[in-house]
Amino acid sequence: MELLWSNKELAAKDIAKIIKEYIGWEKNTTYTVIKRLIDKGAIVREDPGFICKALISKAATQEIETQALLDKLYNGSLSNFIATYLAAKELTSADIAELKKLVNKY
Structure with a gap:
């Protein structure tokens, strides 16, 4: 969420790269968290490019x-x-x- 709050929007693949670098999570783990945040209504993912945006401040x-x-x-x-x-x-x-x-x- 911090990434989206500071960047307004990011592609899911870019989020995965950043999280891998700073936290060490694999891409699948990050995508699972993104999916959970989508399910909770915290973010939205839009095509093309699977662009993620925060829905809650x-x-x-x-x-x-x-x-x-x-x-x-x-x-x-x-x-x-x-x-x-x-x-x-x-x-x-x-x-x-x-x-x-x-x-x-x-």
């Missing part, structure tokens, strides 16, 4: 995945997540000021 994916993480680990509670996260961190005064800005903004 990175921001939308992040929102969905963030909510799934909150649901799974914190019973859907953003407050519980923030409390747990902050308990393990030492915040600087700049961090605190930035967090206050964010809370006031939203």
Whole structure:
């Protein structure tokens, strides 16, 4: 998905070449993942050239995945997540000021 978000569209064969170089997956593995993403509605593959395009934005994916993480680990509670996260961190005064800005903004 990162490849498609940064390139807008790529041929399936080019995706396979890039993934082979960086991750080491064989072409068939990459094509299987592409097929699964098509089946899930995350991407579309168009002819000619089996050009793949993302159907869901990175921001939308992040929102969905963030909510799934909150649901799974914190019973859907953003407050519980923030409390747990902050308990393990030492915040600087700049961090605190930035967090206050964010809370006031939203």
